[in-house]
Amino acid sequence: MDQQRPLSTVTMAFTVVAYLIFVTARAHVTGVDLSLWPRLICALAMLLLVTAIPKAPSTFIFGLIGVLYVVVLQIGVVINVQGIEKPLFWMLPAGMVIPICAAPLWLTPRHFILGTIAFYLAGLPFVMAVPFTHDDYVLCAMWVAIGIPTATTFHFGFYWFRLNHFLLEEKLLALAATDPLTQLLNRRAFLEQAQQMLSETKGHDDVVSAIFLDIDRFKSLNDQYGHARGDEALMDVTKVLKDAVPAQALVGRLGGEEFAVLIKAPDPDRATGLADTLRILIASIRRPDGFLTASFGVAHRRSNETATELLDRADEALLRAKHAGHNRVFVEQARQVERVRATALDEDNDTRVDEEPVVVTRWGAFDLFTHYQPVYSLSHQKQVGFEALLRGFDQHGTPLRPDKLFAPQSNAGISDLDSLTHHLHLANARKRLPIDCWLFLNVAPSTFIQPGYEQTLAAIVFEAGLDPRGVVLEILESEGVDVEELALAAWRYRGCGFLIAVDDFGTGHSNLDRLLRIQPDFVKLDGALIRAKSRASDQPLLPTIVSLLHRADMLVVVEGIETTEELILAVESNVDFAQGFLLGRPSATLPSAAAVTRRIDHAFDVIAEGRAVRTARFEGQLAPYLAMLNAAAAALTNGASVEEAIAPMAKLELCKRCFVLDDTGRILGQEISGRAGSSADLRLGPLFASQSGRWDHRPYYWKAVANMGTAVFCQPYLSLTSGRASVGVTMAFTCDERVMVVGSELDWTSPHLAWPTVE
Template sequence: MLSNSTQHLSDSGLRDRFHRRSLEHQRPLSTVTMAFTVVAFLCFVGARNLVGGPAAPLAYRLTCALVLALLVLAIPRARTIWLFGAIGIVYLQVLVAGMALNVAGVEAPLLWVLPALAVIPICAAPLWLTPTHFFTGTVLFYAAALALLSGEPRPHDVNVVVWMWIAAIGMPTSAVFHFGFYRFRRNHFLLESQLAQLAATDPLTGLQNRRAFVKQAERRLDGGAPDERISAIFLDIDSFKSLNDRFGHAVGDHALYQVAQVLMEETSAEDSVSRIGGEEFAVLRRDGLAGALHLAERLRGAIAAIERPDGHLTASFGVAEHRRGESIMVLLDRADEALLRAKHSGRNRVCAERALPLEALQLLGDDFAADGEVRRHRWEEYYLTSHFQPLYSLSHQKQVGFEALLRGEQDDGTLVPPVVLFAPKPSSDEGALDRASHAVHLGNARKSLPADAWLFLNILPATFIAEGYADQLAKIVRAVGLDPERVILEILESHGGSVDDMSRAAALYREHGFLIAVDDFGAGQSNLDRLLRIRPDIVKLDGELIRATSHGTEQPILPKLVSLLHQAGMLVVVEGVETTEELILAVESNVDFAQGYLLGRPAAEIAPPESVHRRIDDAFDVIAQGRAHQHALFESEVEPYRVGLRAAADSLLAGVVMDDAFAALSRFERCISCFILDDSGRQVGPEVPGPAHNSKGASLHPVANPRDARWDHRPYFRNAVLLPGVAVASNPYLSLASGRPCVAVTLAVQFAAGRSVIGVELDWSALGLPWPAGD
């Protein structure tokens, strides 16, 4: 491996990196060695002053020492290889000049300088960074030194000794030292580079690993220009685990390698590409969000062309643009969040980062007029605007709020179909339109809505739980001149947030004064647990619930559902009120607020409410008139059973046996059975069956025998005990024994052995039977 790497040292880029790395290593060593030489030169000057004879001025020699010291101080500041080499060459020339000044006037100058001629090149040899520097510096040193010695006549044997020191000892030794040390540094650099490359490279794909990617990204972000745009692309291979589990890890590894090749082919040399871990990859690109999204779409298409044994590979992408001051990890987290949305929304798609919460307001810019109104805001090929649908308090018979509904308009004012306006766009942030709609609605609401009306704002769960959005939305509300107390956030029935996250977020919104509503309860993901954990102030029932009926009897379930929600502390809005009959049912069911086309269609302008007030008032009149009639019908239907039950009670008190006492009553058409309960609610003796006894109910066989149960908790037992001697008819209930809607007529009777409750259970499952008025 090392020999192969060595061959590549001829590459200029690698050679330059080696020399720069050597400069870092050599700078401290050269500084110490050359500083020691300055000290040695000063000792040389001091020794010369101890010798008699004419000498060069001391100031000149000390000047040489000063220049040498300054060159030593310049070494740590040398940032280029050539400057470093030039300092070394000048240093040696000044050193030679200093020696020449120092030996002037001595009797045997050769004895003074010959050791230095051999030692200095040898000591300097390892310090030269490149062979070029070594040859240049050494040649110039010897040339200057020999010129210094050339003026002195010497015997032949002395010349031989001089050349032996220089040519036989100094030159070869310095060459061995330089090239030996150079080779050592080179091999060390290659090994270091190889190890660094191995530590920074994913062995399977050849891409950067996570550590190297993050380190390089940090350098790029720290060293980039203030206006430079950098984006991150995070991608994850879809269903990769199934590939390994079904076809083996070799197939999975090959898929990873193919994806890596696609990334390398589609990106440029300036892009950082990494396998982050597992089946996750990342790309750091010098480009804005739009360019990064375009690249991500190109990558997605290229990866989708890679075959796997059961079809083709796909990948999901998240893209985010770097924001000033944030770290690479924050950037990757935002790209990862977008990737998760791509996964959750169906895979094999690209999703962009979520816009900053305040960007919804900033996007509108000059669209805000001085009075805070926003008529239309440009969005893609059309404009965004607001339509408002009224909500009425049925008890107050007046408008109390308006739901803001987003509409798209073409340049000519025609509406954009909802399927176009709300069509999913994989490469964009689905929450961006949601946040932009909030700013549009709030701006329009300030001028359009009455001062005392609520504004219902639809909000996606993912937007609702977005970090910091509660604070930012409150700022937007106040910026347009509204109070958060007038805004009801209507959480849409949608994916994008856990119930725990929404519960925590709801507390943050309430701190600002917002009210919370849950939309479309009874449809999709909504359930009672969701309500009880979020604890909304208002629940909006799905429009289908107003038309829902119980099985068999076709009786509406709305009254009981409203009663349940009221007991949980929540106000109720029923949506989809389209007919007078539905409005009457909403009033009869004790619904708090109603909304629907019968009460007002969504529109840009608020319609006068007077006609709706009269319609609601008429519904109350219908209910008031019908309640007495409904009660009379019910009473007339159960009265014969009351009479029969009182007759049976008289017979029982007279000592008639149970079968004979109930004989007449048990032949009534709707009679399921006649029974006697003791004071604890347990059945006394067998029941007496009636004509309706053998109707459907076999599936409830394990609980079909009423003698196994205790019934004193039932309203028909309690009401009879409270009114002894009075035949009491219950509201319809679902019988545990028969599984059918039933009505019980009961009577508390005091026998000699104690108090008992006698009764008859009636089949109330037939269509058309009157039910008592609601609670």
């Protein structure tokens, strides 16, 4: 009906104009003065019916307006032919053309049949009153033989065409507005309808709230069990949303595993309660390795806030919920926060204008420029350096792809380009770089090992008015260069005052042996290491990698920070420096640090809040096991056997094995396998028997001895007896003047278990 309104309105309005022309023609041809009032009343009535078409609330009213319209039109035609010698000849155009032309206007075949019958019945009294001649019978026969069949054929043909066209249009509109898998609103349609909902609620008492939810560990579900299983999980979540969310609320899939709900309610607690209900329902959906969970962020609309701004605040709450350990509902913070999903800063905040002219150099047919990307100290929350990056443009000013600019060349060609690039970057840095910032320069390995180039480069630095101690040389990842030569060259460059960095560690031919030989001051980790996770527990590996490099006296720079989640992980992993599109894109002008500082500070806030929540959850999940240790220690002190004392612990859900150790860390009696012990990998069979082992070097042993009489726990570790992430809970006590340690090893691989912040 909505698609038919414009066609019917325009065509019916044009018919009113045609009717007025017909009236004018009647007066002109006959030369008789006509009474205009009846004719104008008919025209006015038709105009009123035309204006009613756009407001018709139903197909019945729409069809009724059409029937009334043709009846009024027929009455007007009859009035207009009154007093003419051969009135039927004057009515012939109306009698045949009007039903034919009106055929496409009827919404349904029923409307067409009723409207056509009403049209002819309206004119029947006049026709019956006219004295018939032979010619009049011929005219009536023409009306019946030509008008009705033609109108019928025209209507049904057009109806079939229109129906298929409108159905296709509706299908295309639905496809453009809905997610193809879940049939929920897609991001574009959700935001459009959300903005409309917000505009309709201005001045109302109802609170509009946004619920942002993200399925936890969804990537691992796709990676381990296939995308078909991931799609099934999305459909399960969709069913929960359709069943639990009120009909008047908006529900959409914004992309991937992210969903959003916009709801109006008298009070904000309604949205928070709905989010918690959804969380519980989703947590009952099974997945192959347990149960599905989701994290939720809730935000309530503020005055004059757009839908995007509201969702951004809900997204920030979701981010905090995920960092606090997943499967939680977090409500917005009271203070205003930055957008958390942006991958680059706004251009207005990202750059500042430099007065100094830019130095440009020529390389073949290309013009070479210097672009800078900032490097931030996360702890200092400020810019501490800029990586100088080479950008090329052809004679038309078109940027060149890196593979064209850095096409394979001989070592001599690479060295020439390197030397030219260093002159360019240092000349520009002298005019633009702050005094207290490092300049990171890329150096090809083949150039780096050239005898004497360290002196040449130092001379270029001094010529530019800079100090080599403020220049960090990044050795690019490359094959074909002996590591020993790189290590000797690094020693020479350090003698000139330069700092050394190894770039892209974690990719290509870069390995740990290369680092240990070169001994760089900085190690730049490839962005892929941010996303690296352990196979079983799905925990990030970045904290362990950073800790290893710190033990080797190397500062760590993480490249490729593109999302807030990656920035938070870098901060929590004790990364020293970071760079990436989130913190500033490469640009010919130096970026401002204000917006980035706020973003880094927000990451610290999220970590502080998440640390407290995760630590509380971690200790809460360990509480029953720590209580059992006290009971076991008391039983052993009272003379119970080892098996009797530790058997109750073995019945707990996470317990893999229970044991008692003597003062040398060896097992007393027999250890008992717990409920989670059956999940051990049978391929590790030679490690199952642990009676002959000595375990006093493990943290769970010496921490217990250091806290005699108190139940303690340790950080999650990889168990040597099961090959799985585990947590040791132990308690040391004295029995018969001997130190004994009773303990249990818990299986800590379930995604529902909290992991504390790495120490």
